[in-house]
Amino acid sequence: MQINLKRIDKDFNIEARNDEGNTLLMDGSKEIGGNGKGMRPMQLLLAALGGCSSVDIISILRKQKQELESVEIEVNGDREPVGVEGYSLFKNIEVHFILKGNVDKDKVDRAVKLSMEKYCSVTKTLEPTAKITYKVTLN
Amino acid sequence: MQINLKRIDKDFNIEARNDEGNTLLMDGSKEIGGNGKGMRPMQLLLAALGGCSSVDIISILRKQKQELESVEIEVNGDREPVGVEGYSLFKNIEVHFILKGNVDKDKVDRAVKLSMEKYCSVTKTLEPTAKITYKVTLN
Numbered sequence: 001m002q003i004n005l006k007r008i009d010k011d012f013n014i015e016a017r018n019d020e021g022n023t024l025l026m027d028g029s030k031e032i033g034g035n036g037k038g039m040r041p042m043q044l045l046l047a048a049l050g051g052c053s054s055v056d057i058i059s060i061l062r063k064q065k066q067e068l069e070s071v072e073i074e075v076n077g078d079r080e081p082v083g084v085e086g087y088s089l090f091k092n093i094e095v096h097f098i099l100k101g102n103v104d105k106d107k108v109d110r111a112v113k114l115s116m117e118k119y120c121s122v123t124k125t126l127e128p129t130a131k132i133t134y135k136v137t138l139n
Numbered sequence: 140m141q142i143n144l145k146r147i148d149k150d151f152n153i154e155a156r157n158d159e160g161n162t163l164l165m166d167g168s169k170e171i172g173g174n175g176k177g178m179r180p181m182q183l184l185l186a187a188l189g190g191c192s193s194v195d196i197i198s199i200l201r202k203q204k205q206e207l208e209s210v211e212i213e214v215n216g217d218r219e220p221v222g223v224e225g226y227s228l229f230k231n232i233e234v235h236f237i238l239k240g241n242v243d244k245d246k247v248d249r250a251v252k253l254s255m256e257k258y259c260s261v262t263k264t265l266e267p268t269a270k271i272t273y274k275v276t277l278n
Contacts (some may be wrong), residue, residue: 007210015214022178024163026190039161041191044183047155050144051165052180053159071146087256119225128267
């Protein structure tokens with residue numbers, strides 16, 4: 001899996017591209033001279049977590065003939081203050097799944113649990129450094 | 140830091156949005172029914188790594204009056220096969236910085252080292268589960 005990135009302005013605006021030509025934009029914070037032209041790199045980690053779990057949940061429920069009408073996710077991340085080390089990790093990440101559809105609640109709860117505790121590779125990547133919690137609101 | 144996500148088709152196309160209104164698209168793999176309308180969530184982790192280190196490197200060198208003319212990064216990630224656990228982490232991630240400009244090579248090498256070994260919060264987040272290596276090509 002390869003991602004190619006390049007700076008596309010004279011500051012911190014970075015375009016990332018995958019092998020299929022899908023792109024996304026990142027930018028540095030305004031404090032250091034960024035221009036607000038894309039997400040911050042650490043925001044991508046939260047987006048990836050929401051995306052990964054969504055894909056799992058939709059896929060698991062689809063196999064059970066449970067079709068969700070709408071899927072929304074709020075992901076909140078609290079970062080540690082920058083220490084002497086110079087970096088700032090996520091300390092707590094909360095994921096709130098807001099799902100709608102004519103679906104079985106137990107099947108939904110189980111699909112979310114399977115994703116968040118077993119299948120989602122992004123969760124497993126972020127878990128060693130962040131405490132990840134989640135909740136589900138259905139209909 | 141909050142990211143809001145929602146499914147925008149009937150399959151796996153997910154839009155993520157930050158507080159400033161910046162958006163990006165993700166999609167599931169074609170094998171499970173995705174439509175290629177965005178990056179895969181695990182690809183976002185590689186993009187975030189390239190973006191985070193780029194921001195650091197540009198910022199460090201700018202403070203030293205070293206202005207890069209162009210910044211490109213290739214990030215390659217090898218994933219473990221999916222095991223009985225159900226997930227698949229990155230095993231090795233290689234970052235190749237391709238930099239151009241009338242800049243001091245030692246300052247560039249030091250900026251890259253500082254980012255990759257000290258400052259970049261994305262690197263620190265991915266390091267517990269993946270072996271991360273890097274190299275620099277200057278001019």
